[in-house]
Amino acid sequence: MTLCLGIETSCDETALALVEDGRLLTERIATQVDAHALFGGVVPELASREHLRVLAPLVDSLLEGSGRTLGEVDVVAVARGPGLLGSLLVGMSFAKGLALAAGADLVGVNHLWAHLLAPALEQDIAFPALGLLVSGGHTQTYRVDSPLAFEVLGRTLDDAAGEAFDKAAKVLNLPYPGGRIIDELAQRATPDKTIFPRPYVNNTNLDFSFSGVKTAMANYVANHPHLRADRMMSDMDELLADRGERGVLEELCIVCSSFNWCIAEALRIKVDRALEQVGKDVRSLIVAGGVAANSMIRSAMTDLAKGRGLEIILPSTRLCTDNGAMIALTGWYLHSAGYRHGMDLEAIPRGRK
Numbered sequence: 001m002t003l004c005l006g007i008e009t010s011c012d013e014t015a016l017a018l019v020e021d022g023r024l025l026t027e028r029i030a031t032q033v034d035a036h037a038l039f040g041g042v043v044p045e046l047a048s049r050e051h052l053r054v055l056a057p058l059v060d061s062l063l064e065g066s067g068r069t070l071g072e073v074d075v076v077a078v079a080r081g082p083g084l085l086g087s088l089l090v091g092m093s094f095a096k097g098l099a100l101a102a103g104a105d106l107v108g109v110n111h112l113w114a115h116l117l118a119p120a121l122e123q124d125i126a127f128p129a130l131g132l133l134v135s136g137g138h139t140q141t142y143r144v145d146s147p148l149a150f151e152v153l154g155r156t157l158d159d160a161a162g163e164a165f166d167k168a169a170k171v172l173n174l175p176y177p178g179g180r181i182i183d184e185l186a187q188r189a190t191p192d193k194t195i196f197p198r199p200y201v202n203n204t205n206l207d208f209s210f211s212g213v214k215t216a217m218a219n220y221v222a223n224h225p226h227l228r229a230d231r232m233m234s235d236m237d238e239l240l241a242d243r244g245e246r247g248v249l250e251e252l253c254i255v256c257s258s259f260n261w262c263i264a265e266a267l268r269i270k271v272d273r274a275l276e277q278v279g280k281d282v283r284s285l286i287v288a289g290g291v292a293a294n295s296m297i298r299s300a301m302t303d304l305a306k307g308r309g310l311e312i313i314l315p316s317t318r319l320c321t322d323n324g325a326m327i328a329l330t331g332w333y334l335h336s337a338g339y340r341h342g343m344d345l346e347a348i349p350r351g352r353k
């Protein structure tokens with residue numbers, strides 16, 4: 001039996017989990033969303049300080065909740081990047097200290113691979129798989145031959161899909177973080193497919209580009225200023241009341257739905273193309289990362305997989321966003337395959353988008 005403690009501090013969630021032989025025992029997560037909401041985005045300095053503040057009590061609570069002691073931990077796995085440098089360094093230093101104190105092995109984990117493997121905590125993944133990773137910082141497709149063999153097929157040339165959602169929400173003064181709010185508003189309407197063009201699909205490659213559609217939303221709002229709330233709405237209830245009173249709720253929902261549709265379509269077209277070009281032998285389609293929580297994207301990918309006779313692997317929402325369980329699981333896979341890192345393990349903040 002191998003007990004692996006995973007640490008995730010790459011952005012604005014401080015998350016820990018204990019995984020034993022691929023099975024999740026306990027997890028703890030301290031989100032910083034409220035702290036950053038005041039600024040309408042993640043403030044790196046604030047994020048590092050928050051990680052530092054909560055890590056030690058969170059470990060105590062994790063161990064207590066699982067009835068395990070630090071001495072029983074065999075492996076400490078830590079997200080080494082990509083992510084915010086300061087935040088990664090806090091997690092990394094803490095992980096090294098913890099590994100020394102526990103007499104455990106240390107394993108550094110690629111945050112993006114961890115997102116793609118997260119669903120293995122809930123269901124078996126049939127390999128080879130095609131992986132779509134859609135988060136706030138990344139949009140990539142991968143061919144995944146095993147839990148240890150990842151090959152990038154396509155990537156965004158500029159913004160990530162989640163970034164486009166968040167920035168679109170910001171120009172509309174929707175509550176932060178905006179992806180989930182756009183999703184909720186979008187579900188109340190049918191998309192008007194003439195409002196926003198599907199971004200970067202008229203080519204033959206596997207890459208993505210979302211900066212154009214983000215600008216298209218900014219231009220649309222500039223031409224339809226009544227859609228934008230006078231100030232940033234604090235939550236969904238306030239948003240619905242304010243927009244409802246002003247009689248623009250229906251129009252706002254159509255705009256969100258159209259925006260969501262064009263992003264979902266760009267993802268669907270490129271994933272389909274990747275399967276066509278390099279995935280004829282692929283058995284499953286994994287959709288992971290924070291944006292994989294999006295309803296329109298989930299249903300587009302489910303239909304796509306069904307049409308091609310593939311198993312669709314969609315993690316539950318809890319496993320889509322940043323979490324410690326995915327780091328612990330990936331660390332456990334790596335450790336089982338013989339990987340170990342020394343105390344000179346470094347953070348890698350900049351992965352390619």
Ligand code: KG4
Binds near residue numbers: 292
């Ligand atoms: O994976 P994640 O938690 O953090 C990163 O590693 O980036 O992803 C966060 C991103 C944010 O951009 C957020 O707005 C987006 O995921 N997101 C969504 C939804 N839920 C979260 N985007 C669209 N629809 C959603 N339901």
Ligand code: ZN
Binds near residue numbers: 135
């Ligand atoms: Zn992430």
